[in-house]
Amino acid sequence: MGSALELRSVTFAFGQRTVLDRISLSVSAGECVALLGANGSGKTTLLRLAAGLLRPLSGEVFVAGSPASAGRADLGLAFQDARLLDWRSALRNVTLPLELARMSIADARVVASEALARVSATAIADRSPNELSGGQRQRVALARALVRRPSLILLDEPFAALDAPTRGRLDEELPELIGGAAALFVTHDVAEALLVADRVLLLSDRGVIGAEVAGFRSLPLAERRRALRSTDGLAVQTSLLAVLNGAVDA
């Protein structure tokens, strides 16, 4: 399978502070990779490089074999804050990417309704974002990221601001929600990373990949939680947390 995303020896710095140091990683088509790291480890910077919002100081970033650039139709992005347009209904927020691609409003409404249905948000289609809960807002943001059926979706801690039950529910649903798209999921929550991803990469200080473990995404829904609570699952979480804490202490 080809790479949906590939970073080749990428370095990035804010002024004198190196955030990512010659990092290389690859996400295969259809694969979900979780990028785990403490605050300030460079996770979001890496995601912004993949989205073409930042350019690396050195190295190369490829999306589906071509250099990363902002505004690609084959790339979806969901932010930590849902970034909904408050003056539009939930449905019209999801039609936005289609309108920008010059699809007619009537057609865009049909496609956006399907996307909202995929994230179980049909009932809130006509509601204003101001009337939505945090979880509902993120569902709408996910539908917007998925509406053009991208081959790669970048998720920047999309559920970080949600309460624990909502977050847990969305974590369980996410693998089905993103369907066959490849995904890079940024989080600092070890259990969440294991739950949603095929592969978990731990980003330690200065953006070096510190560890890599298999996630539970390929398991059936009921098995994922069980795997997380199993002896092996707990051991993996403990070891990842130890590396994470070590990175923070360092």
Added chain:
Amino acid sequence: MRSLSRALPLLLAVLLLLIWEVGTRISGIAPFILPPPSLVAARFAQAWGDGTMIRHLIPTVLEVTIGGLLGGLLGLLIGVGLGLSGAARRLASPYLVAAQSTPILALGPLLVLWFGPGAAAKIAICALITLFPVAIATLVAIRDADRGLLELGRTLGASPLQSLLLIRLPSARSGIFAGARVAATLAVVGAIVGEWLGGSSGLGVLVNLARGSLFDTPLLFAALIQIAILGASAYALVLAAERLSGKIQR
């Protein structure tokens, strides 16, 4: 409780009118100094009945409408241009502030000299007086558009024009309409000032006539009330346009 709080402003108006009526009658103040409200109301009705009011109201309404729309549109264009371009902002801001701090009364004679004593000078004054609040409000609202939403537009491939039309302008709607609300009442002021400086019809002319040659203080009050109604109507129209635009955006 809610209906009582809504009725309170009306009750206050009735109370003030009663005090005014009783006060003028008890104190024996001459009607040409301060006419009682009953006399003003009768004169107001008479002026409407004999066609005096409508004859002077129509030119003022036309000047306010044409001048206000012209100034509002120009203010919007200038505000958008300056809001988008930091260089243009730095270049034009001192002149904008200087022009705004020049009293329109001082500019009036010059505009009458240039445009003549007809409607054109009054329209120009209305346009000038409405241009600045709309331009400043638009400038600030466009300049301070949510960075997160603009970045969202970039990730979705929005062109600069799409970003302006679908993100910046809609998010600036409240700010722009705040400027338009101020401008609506100022447009009426501009028209009256223009009519004072010369002309044969308009509410400003009626005020001058009632004060000067006719020495008809009740008519003066009736004209002032009509001006206040016009200002309030212009304000209400802008509010209605704001609500309508909000519904269209959804």
